[in-house]
Amino acid sequence: MNGPQTPVSQEQSRPTPPSTPRPVNTVLGLSQAEATRRLAEHGRNEIQREQTRSPWAVLLEQFRSPMIALLLGAGGVSALLGEYADALAIGAIVVVNALIGFLQEFKAEQALVALRSMTAPRARVMRDGYAVQLPSAEVVPGDVLLLEAGDVVAADAHLLEAHALATNEAALTGESAPVDKAARAVAADAPLAQRSDTVFLGTAVTRGTGLAEVRATGMRTELGKIAHLLASTSDTETPLEQRLAKVTRTLLLACLAVVVLVAALGLWRGQGWMTVLLSAISLAVAAVPEGLPAVVTIALALGVRRMAARHALVRRLQAVETLGSTTVVCTDKTGTLTTGTMEVREVWGTHSHAILFASAACCEASLGPDGKEGTGDPTELALLRAALARGIRREEIERERPRVMVRPFDSETKRMSVLRADGALYVKGALEVLLPRCRADTNTVSASRAARELAGRGLRVLAVAQGNGPEEENLELLGLVGMADPPRPEAVEAVAAARAAGVRTVMITGDSLETAQAIGRELGILQPGEDAAERIHARVTAEDKLRIVRSWKERGEVVAMTGDGVNDAPALREAHIGIAMGRTGTEVTREAADLVLTDDNFATIITAIHEGRAIYENIRKTLVYLLVGNVGELTLMLAASLVGLPMPLVPLQLLWINLVTDSLPALALVMDPARSELLARPPRRPDEPMLGPAQWRYILMVGTLEALLVLGVFIWADPAHDVDRARALAFSTLVFAELLRAFAARSATRIFWEVGPLTNRLLLGIVIFSVGLQVVLYELPAARGLFGLGALHPRELGLAFALGLLPVTLLEMTKLVRRVARG
Known part of the structure; x- marks a missing residue:
């Protein structure tokens, strides 16, 4: 008879808790006194966690934007000049924007704390000749672990005995199949996946029993070494942050140049410092889209809410849009592309x-x-x-x-x-x-x-x-x-959708090359004629994953990286967006990620890419809509100053336009439904600016058109005779022009009725509400006094509304002419 025979009735001895200790085997283990001494010497057996951001840190991060700094500066100067209404309005903008961002990101932080609390590992060790159960954090070098199927290994340990022992090391190596273990020495420099004489912290025992002497705990384990790699990586600024920063810098430079020009002209004409400062504040308010930070934050927050409904927890708001810019998805195989079960x-x-x-x-x-x-x-x-x-x-x-x-x-x-x-x-x-x-x-x-x-x-x-x-x-x-481990059925469709969207899928796994390539072909990741070395990476280590991500980034790609094991965490941190698995992912991986998938499903990533592209499209068209208004206001104020006219609008009127009649429609624009054809397009080039030459030409042309229209109205109303009435007429004309232009802003090519007015009922309701609000201002004496408005007859309000129709009518007719010209 070959091999050891085990009678069915005999079972392995199972260690018992300290309440009923009994001797097990001949291995005595450490004494409790020695274990206490070693715990003090080596420290607790824990992987150091990233410091969770405090609520104050999350809140302060919301004030990092240069545009927020400019608004705070404008508000401060307004307060110094006694323009308290302006200062309070600007302060309210900043506070609302900060609160929205804070609530979203703090909510994500708290959700991760909840995920972390789901695990409380314990270990069975020999102490003074008895099997005891204790928190794994108290395991020390020299302890003897008792292992059996279902246990999670509490430290890196050398096997003393192994009886049909196998462990699942997917969290550490990415290898999906159980690894057979034996109590016989292998070379010390053997690859991690081939160290059959060692069990590792965080891996699970799938079958058999064993005894193992602890050799390393905490950050000295293999998992700890991988966690150290996180220190060599850094958070990557998202494409949205980069693009908005460029737009902000452009606006700041333009604003500074115009303010300096107007201030110089005012001083040259002999105007007082107070008048010059008031003019400068007016121009700053006119140039800056105050509602943009809030609009972007709300757009991303809505994306966060929609992603949560689609099984994705977003840790950073910008991560939603970053997926829309993604050109390469580096993904783990086991449990993400596959089911994770044999x-x-x-x-x-x-x-x-x-x-x-x-x-x-x-x-x-x-x-x-x-x-x-x-x-x-x-x-x-x-x-x-x-x-x-x-x-x-x-x-x-x-x-x-x-x-x-x-x-x-x-x-x-x-x-x-x-x-x-x-x-x-x-x-x-x-x-x-x-x-x-x-x-x-x-x-x-x-x-x-x-x-x-x-x-x-x-x-x-x-x-x-x-x-x-x-x-x-x-x-x-x-x-x-x-x-x-079979592919997820939905992953096959998701990989095909990614390919159609121009997004490369790269499989990175610890499995063998043959298994990886077979799964890659079945999923459609690897197709005939494609370079397998670029699409499939097998038997990779944590260092390899980090190198692969950095290589794609150096080629100018926007990289998303998925993973569940600790060996994935450094690459997740290095990628533009890291995506962790919520069900099977380790704590270190979740903390390193920007996005956590609660269903561990690759198809969710493709949904997020579609969501991200839709958000980017909506943010861009909203930004164009807002900047047209700001360029129009700035051009109006600059032109009036150059020809020596009084200011057509005062700062509080400009704030009303930017906040109420611009920002409210902008909020509706960023909620436009996502178009299905977005995934049929190739991804945006990583170097593509938020606003290209075509968008800037449109902004300047339409903004100048609105400025000339309102300036003409202001001059026609004779400001020399009654400046308050002239400002009231110019004010209403500009408000109505910008509100109505929101319908044309939904599409650069389709007429507003082709887009479907009822597909964005919120925009329709906001425009109607804002028009009514503008009319009510003239009916309330207190409001007229606050805004410095003269009384207007209903016929004059009707004239202002009719004149406000001119820009949107011209824009829609231009779309028709271009369509006819293209045939």
Whole structure:
């Protein structure tokens, strides 16, 4: 008889908690006194976490924008000049914007705290000759860990004993299949995935039992070394932040130049300092789109809410838009592109029912009541699920043909056998081990060729045989079972959608190259004629992942990186956007990420890319809409100053326009529904500015048109005779022009009724509400006094509304003319 025999009735001793201690084995372990001394010397067995941002840090971060700094400056000067209404209005803008951003980001921080609290690992160790259970943070070097299936390893430890022991090291290496362990030394410089004599912190025991002496704890473990790599990475500024920063710098420079010019002209004309400062504030207010920070924040916050409904938790608001700029997605395989569970993909042999029956009869694992979840080795669970699909139940086999003898799987023998009460012996294991023990027939001749073919398709091959009596000799080879971690069905569609959207999908995994390429071809990541070395990376380490991400970034790509293991965390931090798995992801990975997928699904990433592109489109058209108004106001104020006219608008009137009649429609514009064709386009070039030459020409042309219209109205109203009335008429004309222009802003090519007025009912309601609000201002004496408005007759308000229709009418007619010209 070959290999150790284990009577079915005998079970491994299970360590007991300290309340009922009893000796286990001959290994005494450390004394409690020595353990206490070593804990003080080496510190607690914990991976250092990133410092969670305090509420104050999250709040202060909302004030980093140069535009916010400019607004605070304008508000401060207004207060010094006694323009308290202006100062309060500007302060309200800044506070509202900061609160919106703070609430969204602080909410994400709290959600991560909740995710972190879901795990409270404990460990079983030998202390003073007894098995005790204690928090894993109290494990010290020299402790002896007791391991069995279902345990999470509490530290890096060298094996003293191993009985059919296997661990899942996916969190550390990315390898999806369990790794067999043995208590025999391997080379100290062996790759991590080949250190079969060591178990590692954070990995899970999938089968067997063992004893292991702790060699490293905390940050000295392999997981700790990977966590150290996080220090060499840095948060990357998002494309949206970069583009908005460029627009802000342009606005600041333009504002500064105009303010200096007007101030110089005022002083040259002999105007007093107070008048010059008031003019400067007016120009600053006119030049800066005060509502832009709030509009961008709200647009991203809405994206956060929509993403949460689609199983994605956003840690940073800008991360939503960054996905819309993504050109390369580097993704882990196990659990993201695949289901994360082994599955029988193919059965080779004459009688597949007999093969699956023998597989179920030679198992230690057990399925749960639902037939899906269970306990035991993932490979055996896959066999039991395949057998159950054919109506074969292990519990019925156990009841009808009880086990008499079991030879457990061992990494040396590479096989397992079970003798049943009817004399039948069922054996499963590696084909090269079983073939010499099988009778030569047609199956055995062609089995090697079939095994090579299955392995070439990335399948893990298991041979199944049957015999009579306890001896593992003269067996009949029943066939082969090919298993793999199958692709998620929705991931195939998602990869195709990414390809159609011009986004490269790059698989990075710790699995073998054959398995990775087979899955890559099945998913559509790797297609005929494509360079496999660029699309598929196998057997990678944490350093390799970091190098791959940096390589894509150096080529000018916008990179998203997904992962669940600690070995993914440095690359997640280095990428433009890091995406962690919420279900299977480690704590270090979640803390390094910008986005956490609560369903661990690659398809969610493609949904986020669509969402990000829609948000970018809406932000850009909203920015154009706002800047047209600001350029119009600035041109109006500058032109009036150059020709020596009184200021057509005072600062509070400009703030009213920018906040009420500009920002409210802008809020509706950023909520425009996402168009389905966005994913059919290639991604934006990483160097593409937020506003290109076409957008700036449009802004200058339409802004100048509005300025000339309002300046003409102001001059016609005779400011020399009644400046308040002239300002009131110019004020209303500009308000109505900008409100109505919002309908044309929804599309650069389609007429507003083609876009569909009712597809954005919020915009329609806001425009109607704002027009009514503007009319009410003239009916309230207190409001007229606050804004410095003269009384207007209803006919004059009607004239202002009619004149306000001119810009939007001209814009819509231009779209029609261009369409006709293009044929």
